[in-house]
Amino acid sequence: VFHNTGTMDVQSGTLVLSGGGTSTGSFTGTGTLEFGGGAHTLTSTSSITTSNVVFSMGTADLAGTYNPTGSSTTVSGGTAHFTGTVTNVGALNLSGGTLSFSSGDAISAPTLAISGGTLTGSDNITVSGSTTWTGGTMSGMGTTTTAGGLTLSGSADKTLTRPLINQGAATWSGSGNILTGSGDFTNQAGATFHIQNNLAYSGSGSFTNAGALAKSSSGTTTFSTSFDNSGSVVVSGGTLVLSGGGTHTGSFTAESGATLEFGGGTMELNTGASLTGAGALLI
Numbered sequence: 001v002f003h004n005t006g007t008m009d010v011q012s013g014t015l016v017l018s019g020g021g022t023s024t025g026s027f028t029g030t031g032t033l034e035f036g037g038g039a040h041t042l043t044s045t046s047s048i049t050t051s052n053v054v055f056s057m058g059t060a061d062l063a064g065t066y067n068p069t070g071s072s073t074t075v076s077g078g079t080a081h082f083t084g085t086v087t088n089v090g091a092l093n094l095s096g097g098t099l100s101f102s103s104g105d106a107i108s109a110p111t112l113a114i115s116g117g118t119l120t121g122s123d124n125i126t127v128s129g130s131t132t133w134t135g136g137t138m139s140g141m142g143t144t145t146t147a148g149g150l151t152l153s154g155s156a157d158k159t160l161t162r163p164l165i166n167q168g169a170a171t172w173s174g175s176g177n178i179l180t181g182s183g184d185f186t187n188q189a190g191a192t193f194h195i196q197n198n199l200a201y202s203g204s205g206s207f208t209n210a211g212a213l214a215k216s217s218s219g220t221t222t223f224s225t226s227f228d229n230s231g232s233v234v235v236s237g238g239t240l241v242l243s244g245g246g247t248h249t250g251s252f253t254a255e256s257g258a259t260l261e262f263g264g265g266t267m268e269l270n271t272g273a274s275l276t277g278a279g280a281l282l283i
Contacts, residue, residue, distance in 0.1 A: 001019045001020055001021045001038070002017045002019060002020075002021040002023075003021045003022050003023065004021070004023040004024070004025040004026075004027070004046075005023070005024050005025045006025045006026075007025055007026050007027075007028060008025065008026070008027045008028070008029075008033075009028050009029045010027065010028070010029035010030075010031035010032065010033055010050050010051075011029050011030065011031055012029075012030065012031045013031050013032070014031060014032040014033075014034055014054075015031065015032070015033055015034065016034045016036040017033075017034065017035055017036060017037075017038070017040065018035075018036035018037035018038060018057065018058070019037065019038045020037070020038025020039040020040055020058065021038070021040055021041075022040075022041045022042075022043070023040070023041070023042045023043070023046045024043045024045045024046055025045075025046060026046065026047045026048075026049070027046075027047070027048045027049070027050050028049050028050060029050050029051070030050075030051045030069075030070070031050060031051060031052075032050065032051060032052040032053070032054060033048065033050040033052075033053050033054070034053075034054040034055075034056060035053075035054070035055045035056070035057075035058060035060045035078065035080070036054075036056050036057050036058065037056075037057040037058040037078075038058045038059075039058060039059050040058065040059065040060040040061065041061050041063075042060070042061065042062045042063060042064050042084075043063055043064060044063045044064055044084060045064060046062075046063070046064030046065070046084075047064050047065040047066075047067070048062070048064070048065070048066050048067065048068060049065075049067050049068065049069055050068055050069070050070070051068060051069055051070030051071070052068060052070045052071060052072050052073075052074070052090070053066075053068050053072075053073050053074070054074045054075075054076070055073075055074070055075045055076070055077070055078050055079075055080040055097065055099075056076050056077050056078060056097075057077050057078045058078045058079075059078055059079045059081070060078070060079065060080050060081065061081050061083070062080070062081065062082050062083065062084055063083050063084040064084045064085070065084060065085045065087065066082060066084060066085065066086045066087065066088075066089070067086075067087035067088045068088060068089070068090050069088075070090060071090050071091055072090045072091040072092075072093060073089045073090055073091070073092055073093070073099075074093040074094075074095075075093070075094050075095070075096070075097050075098070075099040075117060076095045076096045076097060076117075077096045077097040077117075078097045078098075079097060079098040079100065080097070080098070080099050080100065081098075081100045081102070081121075082100065082101045082102065082103050082121070082123075083102055083103055084103055085103065085105065086101065086103045086105045086107055086123075087105075088108075089107060089108075089109050090109070090110070091109065091110055091111045091112075091113075092109045092111070092112045092113070092127075093113050094112075094113070094114045094115070094116070094117045094118075094119055094136060095114075095115045095116045095117060095136075096116045096117040097117045097118075098117060098118045098120060099117065099118070099119050099120070099121075100120045100121040100140070101120075101121035101122075101123035101125065101142065102121040102122045102123060102140075103123055104122075104123070105123060106123065106124050106126065107123050107124065107125040107126070108125075108126050108128065109125065109126070109127050109128070110127075110128055110129045111127065111129045111130050111131070111132075111148075112125070112127045112130075112131045112132070112144075112146075113131075113132045114131075114132070114133045114134070114135070114136045114138070115134045115135050115136060115154070115156075116135050116136045116156075117136050117137070118136060118137040118138075118139055119136070119137070119138050119139070119140075119144070120137075120138075120139040120140035120162070121140045121141075121142055122140060122141040122142050123142045124142045124143045124144075124145070125142060125143070125144045125145070126145045126147060127144070127145065127146050127147060127148060128147050128148050129148040129149070130148050130149045130150075130151065131144075131146040131148070131149065131150045131151070132151045132153070133150070133151065133152050133153075133158055134152075134153055134154030134156060134158075134174070134176070135154055135156030135157070135158065135176065136156075136158065136159070137158075137159040137160075137161070138158075138159070138160050138161070138162050138164060138183070139159070139161040139162050139183075140161075140162050141162065142162060142163075143162065143163040143164070143165060144162060144163070144164050144165070145164075145165045145167060146164070146165070146166050146167065146168060146170070147167045147168055148168055149168045149169050149170070150166050150168065150169075150170035150171075151170075151171055151173075152170070152171065152172040152173070152174070152176070152178070153171075153172075153173045153174040153176075154174045154175075154176050155174060155175045155176055156176045157176045157177045157178070157179055158176055158177075158178050158179070159179045159180075159181070159183075160178060160179070160180045160181075160183035160185065160203075160205060161180065161181045161182055161183040161205075162183055163183065163184050163185075163186070164183065164184070164185050164186070165186045165188060166185070166186065166187050166188060166191050166193065166211075167188050167190070167191050168191055168192075169191070169192045169194075170187065170191065170192060170193045170194065171193075171194045171196060172193070172194070172195050172196060172197060172199075173196040173197050174197060175197065175199065176199070177199045177200045177201070177202065178199070178200075178201045178202070178203075179202060179203050180201070180202065180203030180204060180205025180206075180225055181203050181204050181205060182204055182205055183203070183205040184205050184206045184207075184208065185205065185206070185207045185208070186208045186210070187207075187208065187209045187210060187211045187212075187213060187231070188210055188211055189210040189211055189231065190211055191210075191211035191212075192211055192212045192213075192214070193209065193211065193212070193213045193214070194213075194214050194215075194216065195213070195214065195215040195216070195217060195221050195240075196216060196217050197217055197219075197221065198217055198218070198219030198220050198221055198238065199221060199222075200221075200222045200224065201221075201222070201223045201224070201225060202222075202223075202224040202225060203224075203225055204225070205225050206225050206226040206227070206228065206244075207223055207225055207226070207227045207228070208227075208228045208229075208230075209227070209228070209229045209230070209231045209233065209250070210230045210231045210250075211231045211232075212231055212232050212234070213229070213231065213232070213233045213234070214233075214234045214235075214236065215234070215235045215236065215237065215238065215240045215258075216236050216237045217237055217238055218237050218238040219238045219239070220238060220239040220240075220241060221238065221239070221240055221241070222241040222243060222263070223240075223241065223242050223243065223244060224243045224244050224264070225244045226244045226245055226246050226265070227242045227244055227245075227246040228246045228247050228248065229246065229248045229249075229250040229251075229252070229273075230248070230249045230250045231250045231251075232250055232251045232252075232253070233250065233251065233252045233253070233260075234253045234255065235252075235253065235254045235255065235258040235259065235260050235277075235279060236255045236258055237257070237258055238258060238259070239258070239259040239260075239261055239282075240258075240259070240260055240261065241261040241263045242260075242261070242262055242263060242265075242267070243261075243262075243263035243264035243265060244264065244265045245264070245265020245266045245267055246265065246267060246268070247268045247270065248267070248268065248269050248270065248273045249270050249271065249272040249273050250272070250273060250274075251273070251274045251275075251276065252273075252274065252275050252276070252277075253276050253277040253279075254275075254276075254277040254278075254279030254280060254281060255277050255278060255279050256277075256278040256279055257279060258277075258279040258280070259279055259280040259281075259282055260275075260277075260279065260280070260281050260282070261281075261282040261283075262281075262282070262283045263282075
């Protein structure tokens with residue numbers, strides 16, 4: 001057990017705290033601080049300004065100031081729960097465990113990489129650079145905004161139960177489905193969403209396209225959630241199935257050899273909507 005009421009200066013290398021403890025003091029330095037096990041409580045007077053921080057096992061409740069001065073916050077196991085003042089997080093890397101932001105602050109990160117585990121909490125998270133999602137879960141009441149590009153890839157399914165807003169160029173490839181539960185995906189005006197697989201987007205969430213959505217892969221991609229389109233949808237390969245209903249004021253284009261299928265639900269094509277192309281429309 002490690003209690004800190006003073007100053008712990010991690011000057012180089014990595015300091016691993018694996019026995020739990022209570023801290024009211026500060027952790028500083030240019031090295032890496034790792035919470036490797038046990039139950040850690042960092043009170044409102046505590047602060048972390050080490051270069052990098054790793055959460056690998058155990059639980060860490062952080063009610064103080066969090067401002068790593070280096071490059072990253074990494075969660076590979078255990079639980080990291082932020083309720084204090086979050087000034088900076090660096091690059092966010094989540095491969096296991098739980099990363100929860102409920103500080104009341106708007107969280108900004110240069111990059112986000114999720115290959116496993118759960119990202120959750122009530123705070124809104126904005127990623128200015130690339131977001132890579134190959135597995136794991138995004139949950140909680142907060143919104144994740146990807147401003148610098150979104151890559152959905154890998155073989156694992158992704159679970160979305162929080163709002164996700166794409167503002168850049170998104171691609172969906174690999175062999176992992178997207179499973180939603182009250183998680184609404186919005187492809188904003190000016191953004192792109194390129195489908196390069198034959199998978200399923202399913203659950204109780206919704207997909208809203210106000211930008212440009214394109215499907216180029218052969219085979220069938222199915223959206224069984226509500227799908228609303230006020231932008232443009234272009235199917236240049238295979239079949240795009242919309243089976244969850246939706247409201248549309250945008251355009252749909254099925255190019256030669258491709259198929260757009262309305263496969264279920266109530267589809268409302270209102271004023272401004274259009275269906276064009278040399279491909280096939282299946283109802």
